[in-house]
Amino acid sequence: MIRVGIHLALRSGREALARLLVTALSVAIGVGLLLSVLAMYHAYRDTIAKPCWQCTATTDANGPLLWSYSEDEFGGRTIDRLDVATLKPDGPVVPGLPAMPSAGQYYASPALAALLRATPADELGDRFPGTMAGTIGAAGLQSPDDLVVVIGHRPAELAASPHTLRTAAIQTAPRGLSTSAFYQFGFALGAVALLVPLLVLIGNATRMAAARREERYAAIRLVGGERSQINVIASVDAVLGALLGALGGIGLYAALRPLLGHIPLLGFRFFDDTITPTVWGFVGTVLAVPAAAAVACLVSLRRVRISPLGVTRRVTPPPPRFWRVLPLLAGLALFTIPLVIAPADGRGTPGFAVLALVLVMTGLMIAGPWLTMMSARLLARWTVGGSSLLAARRLADNPRASFRAVSGLMLAVMVGTTLAALVPAALASQDTTRTSPLRDVLRVGFFVGDQEKPGPGTIPGLPPEKAATLLAKVATIPGAVAVPLYRPARTGQAELPADGPLAGDGGVDVRCSDAHRLPALGACPAGAGAVRMDASAMYTDNLRALNEYLPFIRSDSPVTAEDGSGGQLLSDLLVGVDGPATLERVRTVLSGYRDDIDSFEMPMTFGEVGDVRARLFLEIQRIVTVLAGVTLLVAGCGLAVAISGSLVERKRPFTLMRVTGTGVGTLYRAVLLETVLPLVAATAVAAGVGVTVAYPIARALAPGRHGVVLPHPSYALTVTGGLLVSVAIIAACLPVLGRITATEKARFE
Template sequence: MSPGPRTRDLLMGVRFALSGGREGWTRTLLTGVGVGLGVALLLVTTAIPSALAARDARASARSEHTAPTAEQPGRDTLLIGEADTRFRADEVHGRLLKPEGPDAPLPPGLESFPADGEMAVSPSLDALLKSEDGALLRERLDQRITAVIGDEGLIGPGELAYYAGDDRLRQLGGKVPRVTGFDNSAEPEPLDPVLTLLILLVFVALLMPVAVFIATAVRFGGERRDRRLAALRLVGADARSVRRIAAGEAMAGSVFGLVLGAGFFLAVRQSAAGVNLFRLSVFPGDLDPAPWLAVLVALAVPAAAVAVTLFALRGVVIEPLGVVRTARPARRRVVWRLLPPLAGVALLYPMIGQGDEGGEFSQWQVIGGVVLLLIGITALLPWLVEAVVSRLGTGGSVAWQLAVRRLQMSSGAAARLVNGIAVAVAGAIALQMLFAGVEGSYTRNTGADPTRAAIMAMIPSGSDAAGRTEAVARQIDQAEGVTRATALTGTELATTTGDPQRTAMLTIGSCAALREVAVLPSCKDGDTFVLDGGDDPAGAEEIAKPGRKLYAGAVYGDDTAEAVRWMLPADTRRVAARPDPNGEKRSGVLATNGAAPRNLGSSGHASVYIQLDPSVPDAVEHARTAVLKADPAITPFHLQDTEQSGRFVSIRTGLLLGASCVLLLIGASLLVSQLEQLRERKKLLSALVAFGTRRSTLSVSVLWQTAVPIALGLGLAMAVGVGLGVVLLKMVAAPVAVDWTAVASMTGVGAGVVLLVAVLSLPPLLRLMRPEGLRTE
């Protein structure tokens, strides 16, 4: 059975795309590369959820936080202590291991337990420790490397991680987790409406430019294609047939783009292990798009290519004697172009004030509103470019005159060149405004004072807490770049043991250390003080009475044998409390080392506040090393006056990661688009050179042809982006404010990308200006 006329027309278009000579192949290749770049980014985007899920699954498989535990040592028990650290800006995941039986659970990625003084490291940490940059870290992690952690034990190929064997965990006994397996069954808290909104907007703002570029790519070589279709009309094809032929040609180019896009995606996937963006890395196998999403991309791209082609031909009259587009076209009307952004605002307006207490946002309504607003840019920009360039005079330099005339003749092509970057900039501006507006809600003041202490080292409870803390502080104090290490030990005070109704805090330290938590007019070893103005004064008022007999240490529970009887001296003075470097305003009793109760056992808890000399290079690294050398079980915290929500930071990191990929796509696609437009003007450029036009004049003219649409497109993007940002801020009930510096930086990045592409297109332009370009067959 022979195919029908419609199928024959589509197949003819496919043959034109695949066997149309050098011109046909060039157009198909350019279309395929443009579409392929967009498809590759779409596939990467659809693979992100699976990559994040795989990272979370591996993190849960090695977690001990909610793992099954045991009270006593057994054949299947493992002592595991946290030993996380940081090296410059990178986190290092570390665990200390001591198996207590032959069936102790082995962490994922290990084939055997490292012995005492040995460690297994991740490949990235192994490379860092062997490099010159890792010299300071080698001093800290100086155990002998005996194994490399397998992929199943790492959340990403670039993760810095290690497992070290340490027999000292036996001494801590029940102070570190004793697990019989690994698991993390804790349910994550659901995202609040504002964070959900941020995630939606990140995906929409990043994917919209991709869709615009794909729509632009399928229109490469449109003028040559229309002239070919006019020749078909001359030999008897009707108007409907030529449109079906054009649709078949576009479909072939888009399918070729799908193939190239799959190839680009596989290349990116294969090299993913070597890419570390914003300290995030994924294994190649984790980039696995959901099958239904991949099928959706495979169906949507050819369908969109056909739709865009037919839409582009709606205003073109293809007749046997030519294409009626070289005549003066009718002016574009602005009325219908305002409908998409107005419809977008109409969808978003009802959600103003929602979120958190106001309820959930309608996800589809948000997506629809933002998409319509950004689509409004692509609708308004051609009208804006035409309206402006039609009013530009013909005066000025030759390069300016050539640029203006070219823009007046093909303002639509000029607008398409910057459509994608305008959409990207508008989305980035809106997102930046929203992030800045809600940042305060996800940022809290910790009360810490980093000028008084850069690091706080938390010492786990153990025997002779006070004496051990002082020894640790002296060891840290000797490290290079450390100006002072201040040790404070704390324990409980009560009038009874077992189940006291009221307790107060007893803080022990030297006079210099106690001055970190109180205003002491005078102090000598042997003094005691009662704090006034602390955060929890109730217990101190009832218990801390000079001359009273008290119990210190293990005052809770049934095991109170270690509780120490202690009398608060009658000469105890009252002093005003002050916030410690961590921002806590303590209450209770202060005791110098000479006056403190003895033999408190393992009930004490302690901390060391570490001040650094900013003039010493890598002082913080030397301090981290000193903390780990003093006791691997010590957990150091970097004091900051503010702290941001981890989820908020993760979403912002995802935005930066996605924006980097989109910028790469923008640059590559713009370069392909620019080369396609120059190729279409090859004969014209060669003719101008043959008539004596200087190449420098033509080069400047091309730059002007790029600069004018850029200025108009970015101006429109600023207006739409700021408007969308204002609507989004009102939706989350955040104060409306515009950071013009950030807006200008976003706009400048967009302009810089386009101008860089224009500069990169100059060498091909110079080659196209040769007289050989006038040759024809």
């Protein structure tokens, strides 16, 4: 039977060969995309499993290394900086280095080395003393875009820094990102959202010309063939196409692989050698896809199993009933109403909301055939002409089959729209629609003391002598406006609470002559020379909260005589900049005061601080947009396969219609309508459900801050573009209809 099946698949005419090629092409597209997702997931897993040598924090009084790790900023990107001194020649070495740098040398990552060559020294290079001895290898980097530098020092020089610790071992454990589980869930969600349309595509391919095959298999049954033999023949046909497609999908993945290395999927690129599925990913794909194709083919032959004459007993199935919509409506009610009424309760106990969301997704799939039937009835009622009548009659005759082709798309668009609508809502909850007046203002905090691990809770402030030198250097930078904030003398030596350097002490002192240089700070009371302002909101990473608190200086701000001239400590420094070059020059000057800057901070503008918080949401938005585009493309391919199979199955009635005078244009429009209508209807309904689900989630995350939540325009453009591409793919299949229904080829049997 296997040989018979192979013979029928390869040598039973152009129709069988075309079906085999279409099946193989459809499976190749699905396998290629699925392998690409698995490859990116493997790259992510490999990246987060790398040793976090930057996390080294263990101390050893007899250790061979003096270690001082800190972070810097350049152009909105973080620079990992390690200042190190070797006390013994046999000490450990940072991964990716041939040896620790000697005093006066440093190693830089390839990306940082390229920046150093392209950037003026006063903006970047002057921060790193010495000469470059080489570059850091991939073993010590998370991404080829990482900015990392390891600088060698003399032991006596580094030992004087309060940030330095002595260690005997470099950490080899992974970083342990708090977002690891989130990203793994995101990859799994993306794989599922892509897998469902792919399975639909493969199912449509294996069902292509199913009616004609059923007639052939029924004839074999009539001459004595058994069910088991029919199953073997059908399985061979499906598995052969799927196996060829799986091998073609591996080739497609090989062609796509160079492009994957250029995709900053999570805000950074992966190393090329990590972008590959595991061996089990390849094996599982090659085995699972043909198996799924065989199962889909066997399911499609259920009428042949009834009896040899089962194929001829074709009746219109009963129409879907309204009850199919009830699970969807119940799920939406159970999900939205509690979150809208009590958002905080839903945020604290999300278990019930998760169950309701599962009911929504399940109800959407159950309601699909009924929604397809209703759209067909609306098409028949509100349009005129033979094309719309034919399309509506076809959809109403079997709405389940029409919905099957877009079922995977419906679920993917619903999930994608929910996430795409939540991202702007999350950004809106932390930022305002207007630009913050302090967005381009850099803030840096200082501390005093030689504690082993300075940080929150230490005494903030820079001594007057150092402060005067720093202010003089900043004043020489064109475009930089410095506003010093001084520590009140009465609490200048008191230990502060750990929840913020200004908590509970009444604020900081600022000269009015300095404050007016940054109007966003506010205006001093008339006649005041200096005021004490409560600037605790400066330490938030939420620009919305910062903007709502401005101005810091108000009419009721207490006037003070402490204006810094009495030897007060410099607590913080605000520097307004007129452009990126000025900002980097200020950071270069501040790099000379690393020992005086809080190690838990980086000199960043308020806008950069807000951007760091928003980066995760923007990454999600990018992933959702890409996933939506790919899903729609796959759905378009699935519909193209479905329409090709439908044309082959209806060759005879369409030919008879041509003979009786029906124009080919009428048939084109009818086929296009019956294919595009479920696609557009499914997308619209799924998008509406997604927005409905997103609104109560946004309310739960930030009560009272959201009205209607809508996806980012880029997502809407991607979905619209995907629909247009899908329609173009479907339209490309229509010329086949004209050729196979030509009147000169009409046969009467």
